[in-house]
Amino acid sequence: MNKYYGLKPGTVGKQESEHTAVVRDAAARGMVLLEHDGTLPLKEHSKIALYGFGARNTIFCGLGAASFTSREEVTIEEGLERAGIMVTSKAYLERYAAAIQAEEDAYYAVMRETAKESLIAGVVRMYGEPFIPGPQPVITEEDIKEASEASVAVFVISRTAGEGADRKPVEGDYLLSSEEKENLRILSLNFKKVIVLLNVVGQMDTSFIRSLPNLGALVFVGQAAGVTGLAVADLLTGRVNPEGKLVDTWAEKYEDYPNAENFAAMNGNLDDEVYSEGIYVGYRYFDTFGITPAYPFGYGLSYTDFSITTETVYKENGQIIIDTVVTNTGDRYEGRETVQVYVSAPNGEMEKVYQELIGFEKTDILKAGETQKLQITVDIRSLTCYSEKKAAWILEKGDYLVRVGNSSRNTSVAAILRVEEEILCEQCRNLCMPEWKIEEISPENEVHCGSEKKAAEIAGAKLLTINKEDVKEIVHHYQVPVWEKKENREQTGEETGEQTRGQTGEQNRKDILVFDEKNGDKEVKPRNLLRFEEVIAGKTSLDDFVNSLSAEEMSCLCVGNAGEEDATFVTYGSGNTKTEAVIPMAPGTCDTTRNLIQSRGIPNMHMSDGGSGLRLLPEFEVDREGNLLTEGVISVRNVSKIIGGDYIKDRVNHSVYEQYTTGLPMATLLAQTWDRECWRKCGEIEGKEMQMFHIELWLAPSMNIHRNPLCGRNFEYYSEDPVITGECASAVINAIQSFRCAGVTMKHFACNNQEDNRHATNVHISERALREIYLKGFEIAVKKADPTAIMTSYNLLNGTHTANHYELLTCIAREEWGFDGMIMTDWGTTSQDDRDMHKYKASSCAGCIRAGNDLIMPGSRFDIESLYTAAEEGDMTAEEMRICSKRILRTMIKLEAGRL
Ligand code: BGC
Numbered sequence: 001m002n003k004y005y006g007l008k009p010g011t012v013g014k015q016e017s018e019h020t021a022v023v024r025d026a027a028a029r030g031m032v033l034l035e036h037d038g039t040l041p042l043k044e045h046s047k048i049a050l051y052g053f054g055a056r057n058t059i060f061c062g063l064g065a066a067s068f069t070s071r072e073e074v075t076i077e078e079g080l081e082r083a084g085i086m087v088t089s090k091a092y093l094e095r096y097a098a099a100i101q102a103e104e105d106a107y108y109a110v111m112r113e114t115a116k117e118s119l120i121a122g123v124v125r126m127y128g129e130p131f132i133p134g135p136q137p138v139i140t141e142e143d144i145k146e147a148s149e150a151s152v153a154v155f156v157i158s159r160t161a162g163e164g165a166d167r168k169p170v171e172g173d174y175l176l177s178s179e180e181k182e183n184l185r186i187l188s189l190n191f192k193k194v195i196v197l198l199n200v201v202g203q204m205d206t207s208f209i210r211s212l213p214n215l216g217a218l219v220f221v222g223q224a225a226g227v228t229g230l231a232v233a234d235l236l237t238g239r240v241n242p243e244g245k246l247v248d249t250w251a252e253k254y255e256d257y258p259n260a261e262n263f264a265a266m267n268g269n270l271d272d273e274v275y276s277e278g279i280y281v282g283y284r285y286f287d288t289f290g291i292t293p294a295y296p297f298g299y300g301l302s303y304t305d306f307s308i309t310t311e312t313v314y315k316e317n318g319q320i321i322i323d324t325v326v327t328n329t330g331d332r333y334e335g336r337e338t339v340q341v342y343v344s345a346p347n348g349e350m351e352k353v354y355q356e357l358i359g360f361e362k363t364d365i366l367k368a369g370e371t372q373k374l375q376i377t378v379d380i381r382s383l384t385c386y387s388e389k390k391a392a393w394i395l396e397k398g399d400y401l402v403r404v405g406n407s408s409r410n411t412s413v414a415a416i417l418r419v420e421e422e423i424l425c426e427q428c429r430n431l432c433m434p435e436w437k438i439e440e441i442s443p444e445n446e447v448h449c450g451s452e453k454k455a456a457e458i459a460g461a462k463l464l465t466i467n468k469e470d471v472k473e474i475v476h477h478y479q480v481p482v483w484e485k486k487e488n489r490e491q492t493g494e495e496t497g498e499q500t501r502g503q504t505g506e507q508n509r510k511d512i513l514v515f516d517e518k519n520g521d522k523e524v525k526p527r528n529l530l531r532f533e534e535v536i537a538g539k540t541s542l543d544d545f546v547n548s549l550s551a552e553e554m555s556c557l558c559v560g561n562a563g564e565e566d567a568t569f570v571t572y573g574s575g576n577t578k579t580e581a582v583i584p585m586a587p588g589t590c591d592t593t594r595n596l597i598q599s600r601g602i603p604n605m606h607m608s609d610g611g612s613g614l615r616l617l618p619e620f621e622v623d624r625e626g627n628l629l630t631e632g633v634i635s636v637r638n639v640s641k642i643i644g645g646d647y648i649k650d651r652v653n654h655s656v657y658e659q660y661t662t663g664l665p666m667a668t669l670l671a672q673t674w675d676r677e678c679w680r681k682c683g684e685i686e687g688k689e690m691q692m693f694h695i696e697l698w699l700a701p702s703m704n705i706h707r708n709p710l711c712g713r714n715f716e717y718y719s720e721d722p723v724i725t726g727e728c729a730s731a732v733i734n735a736i737q738s739f740r741c742a743g744v745t746m747k748h749f750a751c752n753n754q755e756d757n758r759h760a761t762n763v764h765i766s767e768r769a770l771r772e773i774y775l776k777g778f779e780i781a782v783k784k785a786d787p788t789a790i791m792t793s794y795n796l797l798n799g800t801h802t803a804n805h806y807e808l809l810t811c812i813a814r815e816e817w818g819f820d821g822m823i824m825t826d827w828g829t830t831s832q833d834d835r836d837m838h839k840y841k842a843s844s845c846a847g848c849i850r851a852g853n854d855l856i857m858p859g860s861r862f863d864i865e866s867l868y869t870a871a872e873e874g875d876m877t878a879e880e881m882r883i884c885s886k887r888i889l890r891t892m893i894k895l896e897a898g899r900l
Contacts, residue, residue: 005585019662022662025234025678026670027228030673030676032246034299035217036303045085048088054197058831061663070660073225082241099137108644122642126688136183144186148670152195154194155197159201160201169254185212195215242302243300247720257708264761274765283296283721300672303333305777315470318380318470321375321376323514324404339406341357342358342403361375367674386428388767388768393428397421429476481816482807554867557596557602559864586694593859601890603899614666622657624653665682671718697895700744703747703854705721711754724747731783741897742895745824746790750802750808753774759838763797765797786821790819791823791826803826822891824854830863846876849880
């Protein structure tokens, strides 16, 4: 029996319009004005000539897990028109749209053929071969003539990317295509001003655009789901004054990035990825090596101007407090400014980057002439670096310059923090060292991007001394891993306890399963088994319940429930819809955990992607008997197009439900707001919608670092900087988890920084770079927001799959940071398909459990059998299974799975 939570068609939830207003505002505030000569904002009823692919075919989000299912999608053309702007190039847009439509129809006809054989095959093909339009037509004299009533041309450049494939530094992707250049040249010749909008997934080459003589404005508008067009219009018309600041460095040219030649497929080696740039990622590299970018980290223009002055810097309870005053010095527009604080640490035994972001705050909306005080608080610990030699976070001695400004390249030294003797702040253990020493790049001499004012600023800056008393030393002690304990006990001949408590083996299997001879197949007749409801009711302790589970049951519990019956090799009542259990459904969710719902009352935990908002089936169909008739895969964007027509078959005799959700701006746009309040509000939207549609775990936020602009999923990730990544994620997580029954899953832990060969790439990285750059954001979020779950990545880390990495998952995340939740794999991490084609083997199922990776998702019969076999053969102890099982059950208790 199933229970559905969708809305009846026509009952547009009040929340839909409220939530749309929030994300529209967030999107506009995250867009970054890169160039501006005063052309904007557009006046009311302005006329513009609108061109480019994205004008009418606006790209709303990248491909893959982070797609969205909002009711409405507003293109840039429509958004501008709704704001009262008159588009004079309608005839051109019609012709161009018809040409694209014809190409799209041909593409979907091919996809439909594959989908006819199997919908999944069609979806997989669509993922692998996304629709790429042919070269755009060159704008003709006729086109220009038709639109000549306007003096301003707006040209929209669009790019997409997504799961499974990286971008390329070629024309039409990272570079402009020759047709785009030609069109820009023509517009530049024929209109007084040209405004260029980048409706793209991340950085690209902007050199040609910047060379246009009459460039009025260049805006990185990104992709903001359904509200993209509305937010663009808000920004261009001045309803929102641009306030977004970049969270990535936009280089002059692709080759300027430190790993340009070696990133992923660029050097032809997809098996091994050597992070030879070490800690020099993004602005940390550009600033230290003295390379001038096109647009630096933290940069963004406004229609007004601001001044920032530092009033005082002082030390209090292990923190540095920076008091600043911000004034809107313009005379016309109101707006907001972000104060950014960086630190330049001294080079000591260890090399340091020129500067790193350590804090930021944003003003309220300031009217022209208005002033606001902003206080930025920085934990002294955030100044430390990781010494592999000492296996510790330390503060090397020397002078630390605190810089305050409104971009990484526009700061003033506000204070000097003097560390007189080295301070050991946190004693760890080296846990993820590379198999061989990585040759990392190093600046030959001190080039740096420091300003000439530096010496004078330093001389005038306030001096504060930092000493041992300011930072309480932490010393980590790590537990002995279960397998080591077992080996020790075996060596000393001590009883291991496995036989009595583990209940593994054939005898136990027979004890629990009663085969239904009549049907000649396995069916469960559970007898006197403890039930999870008894734990919930306080009649049984969780420990007793877990101890009562057989290895076979734990094999089912530690594996998700993809494929339902298929997954249930022991048929423990599983997701079989014909059982008596009431199974709450949220069709289109990624997956669930309901293998033991019938036999043990272990509820179903629903998980749903992803970074752009809940990805559910927007509409689904249920027959009179309560059977769901719509395949979940339809929640993948554009799948309805490969089905062709309405996928709801009978709107009269069947019940149709709706699950429209709110699309969030891509993660990078959200980060570009630098606005904790905005992150909180977006998190609240997720929390509310999770409650509404009964989703317990959001499969986001995605928190990998933008190591190189070509990574196909960068748009899903926040930034090249771990601090803004961690801060943004923490605000979103805290907001979501303030809702009852709602939890998050931070992903992909860790170093999922490329998409080509993402399942089998071995990342070779120094422990210092790993901890300071790639783990830092996760660490901040664990400490500030206590996320419910973590999802491991597909790749290997220094020779071990992250999914099987005991030191990463158990020692670092749990023991050092105090992560107390559940860890799950990414989807199909343990799948052995195609593995012969790769240098490195797939991760192992038992390896997940041993590492403390509690739940294998989405789960398959193979996974369950592998676990059970490993248990029987002693590759994994019952104690390890119990530890993981308990964490899964604890998560269910925390999220009240199946009870709301
Ligand atoms: C992605 C994850 C996603 C999962 C479920 C995987 O392919 O890497 O980010 O959550 O699928 O959709």
